[in-house]
Amino acid sequence: MTERPVSEMTFEEAMAELEQVVGKLERGDVALEDSITLYERGAELKKRCETKLKEAEEKVAAITLDDEGNPAGLKPVEGQ
Template sequence: MSETPVAEMSFEQAIAELERVVTQLDSGSVELEASIALYERGAKLKEHCEAKLNAAEEKVAKLTLSADGAAVGTTPLDAE
């Protein structure tokens, strides 16, 4: 488990650590107290990743471009 504060991690760092946390928890070889700490860290990592994805989605939604490359307004990503 990394000592880097979750808030300072990039999306890629956080998702990689979240995968390691899940692998450790799935192994069943971690003691109860360590499992609780891993679960708490995993929850923070998940929240951080979701926030990063939401921020990226908002940026993309704001940048809808016309055929000539000019920004024409905002459109939600799931709108068609």
């Protein structure tokens, strides 16, 4: 695991670290205090993944198609 701020991670980085956190918690070989810290980090990572997925979904939804089904351009996403 890294000490990199979760807010700076890509989706892939956050997901990879989240998998590590879950693996450690599932094994149950971590002290209680460390488990709490891992759980908190995992919650942050999960939220980051959800945020990045939502951003990607909004970008995909903003693509408009022409009459033949080809991308015709992007329409602005509200709040962007």
